[in-house]
Amino acid sequence: MTIQLxxxxxxxxxxxxxxxxxxxxxxxxxxxxxxxxxxxxxxKPPDRNS
Numbered sequence: 001m002t003i004q005l006x007x008x009x010x011x012x013x014x015x016x017x018x019x020x021x022x023x024x025x026x027x028x029x030x031x032x033x034x035x036x037x038x039x040x041x042x043x044k045p046p047d048r049n050s
Contacts, residue, residue: 013027
């Protein structure tokens with residue numbers, strides 16, 4: 001299993017959704033001692049070819 005970190009901080013638990021603007025994940029904040037869960041949206045850069 002590959003552990004994916006976003007911004008070297010948020011450990012992805014699972015993907016919640018994806019669309020034209022990016023992907024949304026359920027993640028754990030590895031900077032917090034409690035490892036609290038949060039939702040992280042990773043935005044996609046605009047497609048220059050459209």
